[in-house]
Amino acid sequence: MTAILIDGLFGPFLExxxxxxxxxxxxxxxxxAPPVGVFLMLRxxxxxxxxxxxxxxxxxxxxxxVAGLSLPAMTLGGLVAGLAVALLAGAVTRSTLIKxxxxxxxxxxxxxxxxxxxxxxxxxxxxxxxxLFGTVLALDDPALLLLGGIATIxxxxxxxxxxxLVMECVDPLFLRTVSRAGGPxxxxxxxxxxxxxxxxxxxxxxxxxxxxxxxxxITARFWARDLGGMIPVSVACAMGAxxxxxxxxxxxxxxxxxxxxxxxxALYLLSMLFGPQGGLVRRFVRARHLEG
Amino acid sequence: MSAPAGAIALHGLTxxxxxxxxxxxxxxxxxxxxxxxxxGPNGAGKSTLLKxxxxxxxxxxxxxxRPDLAGAIAYLPQSxxxxxxxxxxxxxxxxxxxxxxxxxxxxxxxxxxxxxxxxGLVGLVGFEDRPIxxxxxxxxxxxxFARLIVQDARVILLDEPFTGVDGRTSADLLRLxxxxxxxxxxxxxxxxxxAQVRGHFxxxxxLAREPVAWGPTEAVLSPRNLARAQxxxxxxxxxxxxxxxxxxxxxxxxxHAHGPGHDHPHHHGPAQPHDHRDAP
Numbered sequence: 154m155t156a157i158l159i160d161g162l163f164g165p166f167l168e169x170x171x172x173x174x175x176x177x178x179x180x181x182x183x184x185x186a187p188p189v190g191v192f193l194m195l196r197x198x199x200x201x202x203x204x205x206x207x208x209x210x211x212x213x214x215x216x217x218x219v220a221g222l223s224l225p226a227m228t229l230g231g232l233v234a235g236l237a238v239a240l241l242a243g244a245v246t247r248s249t250l251i252k253x254x255x256x257x258x259x260x261x262x263x264x265x266x267x268x269x270x271x272x273x274x275x276x277x278x279x280x281x282x283x284x285l286f287g288t289v290l291a292l293d294d295p296a297l298l299l300l301g302g303i304a305t306i307x308x309x310x311x312x313x314x315x316x317x318l319v320m321e322c323v324d325p326l327f328l329r330t331v332s333r334a335g336g337p338x339x340x341x342x343x344x345x346x347x348x349x350x351x352x353x354x355x356x357x358x359x360x361x362x363x364x365x366x367x368x369x370x371i372t373a374r375f376w377a378r379d380l381g382g383m384i385p386v387s388v389a390c391a392m393g394a395x396x397x398x399x400x401x402x403x404x405x406x407x408x409x410x411x412x413x414x415x416x417x418x419a420l421y422l423l424s425m426l427f428g429p430q431g432g433l434v435r436r437f438v439r440a441r442h443l444e445g
Numbered sequence: 446m447s448a449p450a451g452a453i454a455l456h457g458l459t460x461x462x463x464x465x466x467x468x469x470x471x472x473x474x475x476x477x478x479x480x481x482x483x484x485g486p487n488g489a490g491k492s493t494l495l496k497x498x499x500x501x502x503x504x505x506x507x508x509x510x511r512p513d514l515a516g517a518i519a520y521l522p523q524s525x526x527x528x529x530x531x532x533x534x535x536x537x538x539x540x541x542x543x544x545x546x547x548x549x550x551x552x553x554x555x556x557x558x559x560x561x562x563x564x565g566l567v568g569l570v571g572f573e574d575r576p577i578x579x580x581x582x583x584x585x586x587x588x589x590f591a592r593l594i595v596q597d598a599r600v601i602l603l604d605e606p607f608t609g610v611d612g613r614t615s616a617d618l619l620r621l622x623x624x625x626x627x628x629x630x631x632x633x634x635x636x637x638x639x640a641q642v643r644g645h646f647x648x649x650x651x652l653a654r655e656p657v658a659w660g661p662t663e664a665v666l667s668p669r670n671l672a673r674a675q676x677x678x679x680x681x682x683x684x685x686x687x688x689x690x691x692x693x694x695x696x697x698x699x700x701h702a703h704g705p706g707h708d709h710p711h712h713h714g715p716a717q718p719h720d721h722r723d724a725p
Binding site for chain 1: 499500501518519520522526527528531532533534537538541544545549550576577596
C-alpha cells in the first residue's frame with residue numbers, strides 16, 4: 154500500500170529529468186518564498202505583494218523584447234521594474250494623499266496592461282501564456298541556479314533582518330525611538346520580496362508568482378502559535394504543495410503552475426477546517442463544550 | 446539660561462502636524478530627576494508634546510535640547526498603536542527593550558534572567574511564553590512597563606499609561622513609577638486622573654495648546670487654572686488654525702479675516718503680530 158503511494162507520488166520524479174528539475178526549482182522557491190510571505194501577511198501586505206508581482210511583468214516584457222525568451226534579460230528587467238514600482242508606490246503614498254493600497258492598485262493595473270501589450274508586440278500567444286503562467290517544466294540550469302541563489306540570499310537576508318523586522322511589524326514607533334534601522338530594514342525587506350517574486354515568476358508565472366509565497370504562509374497561521382513555528386510550517390507546507398502539485402499535473406495532465414498553487418490552496422482549506430490555531434472545526438467543537 | 450546636564454529644555458517650542466500647531470510657544474526645563482505630570486483637556490497637545498520630545502513630531506518653531514546620550518529616552522505610546530495580533534511571546538516583547546544593548550544581531554539569551562526579573566516586577570510571573578494577543582489590557586500594559594524596565598533609560602515618557610487599566614494595575618504601575626523616581630530617572634506622564642496626579646506627581650504642566658501653568662502640582666491644579674485650560678481648549682477651532690509665523694507665511698496670507706466664531710484667545714508675545722488664516 155505504502156509502496157504504491159510512494160510510487161504514485163515520486164514515480165514521475167524518478168522517471169523524468171525535467172520533473173526532477175521542476176521539483177528542485179520548486180523546493181528552492183519553497184525554502185525562500187514562504188518565510189517572506191509570513192512577514193508580508195503579518196504586516197498586512199498580502200495584497201500589496203500580489204500587486205508587486207504584476208509590476209514585475211513590464212520589466213520582464215522589456216527584457217523579452219530586447220533578448221527574446223532569455224532568462225537573464227527577463228530576470229533583470231523584472232527585478233528593476235519590481236523595485237521601481239515598490240519604491241514609487243511608497244514615494245507616492247508619502248507625498249500625496251493617496252493611501253498605499255490605492256497607489257499600488259493603480260501601479261499594478263498600469264504595469265499588467267503595459268506588460269501584456271509589450272509582450273504582444275513581438276511574441277506569440279504561447280509566449281504570453283508562458284510568461285503569465287510560468288514554465289516550471291522547462292527550467293534550465295541557469296534558472297535553477299537563479300532560484301537556488303535567490304533562496305540563499307533570502308534566508309541569509311531574513312536572518313540578518315529578523316529582529317528589526319519583527320519590531321517594525323509589532324511596534325514601528327518603538328523601533329523608531331530606539332534606532333534608525335526601520336527605514337532601511339523596510340526597503341531591504343521589499344528587496345527580498347521582489348527577488349522572490351522574480352523567482353516565482355520563473356516557476357509559476359507572473360499571475361501566480363505569489364501563490365507559493367502567500368498560501369503556505371497563511372496556512373501556517375492555523376498551525377503555529379508564534380513566528381518561530383510559523384516559518385518552518387510554511388516552508389514544509391510549500392514543499393508538500395510542490396510535490397503534490399507536480400505529481401498531480403503529471404498524472405492528470407494539468408498545467409503545472411496552477412496545479413502547484415491549487416495544491417497549496419487545498420492545504421490552506423484543510424488547515425482552515427482542521428488547524429489547531431483557530432481552525433473552524435475546533436472552534437465549533439469548543440463552543441459546544443462550553444455550552445454543555 | 447543654561448539647563449543642567451541631562452535636562453530637557455524647551456525653547457519657544459511650537460509643535461504640530463502639517464503646519465497645524467498643536468502645542469504653542471512652550472518654554473521651560475524638565476530638570477533631571479523630575480516627576481512631571483502633563484495634564485490638560487483632550488486635544489490639549491499632551492501626546493504631541495511627548496512625541497515632540499522623542500522626535501516623532503517635528504518642531505515647527507523653537508527647539509528642544511535633549512540629553513544627547515543614545516537611547517536616553519524611553520517612550521511608551523498609547524497602546525492602541527501596537528499590533529497585538531502579532532504572534533509574539535510576552536518575553537520577546539519585553540526583550541525589545543534590550544535593543545540598545547544587543548542591537549539587531551547579538552543574542553538575547555544571556556539577558557533572560559533580567560527579562561524574567563522585569564516581568565516579576567510588574568506582576569507577570571509565568572507569563573513569558575504567552576502570546577501577546579492573549580493578554581488583557583491591564584496585563585499588556587504591565588508587559589510594556591516591563592519593557593521600559595529593561596530599556597533602563599534615564600528619561601521615561603508615558604502617554605496616558607493608565608487608560609483602560611483597572612485600579613489595582615494602575616496602583617502597581619504607579620508604585621513602579623515611584624521607584625523609578627527614587628532611582629533619579631526623569632519621568633513625564635500624560636494623565637487624565639487629577640487625583641492620581643495630586644497623589645503621586647510633585648510637579649505638573651497644565652497644557653491647553655499653550656502652557657497654562659507649570660510648577661508644583663497643588664499650585665498648578667487650582668480651580669482657576671483648570672477653568673482657564675478648559676476655556677482655552679474649547680475656544681480653539683480644530684480645523685481653521687494654521688500658524689502663519691511658524692510656517693514662514695508671506696504677508697498676503699495674513700489678510701484673511703477670522704469668522705465671528707473664531708476668536709482665538711491666545712497671545713504670542715509682544716510686538717509679534719501672529720495671525721491665523723482660515724483653512725479652505
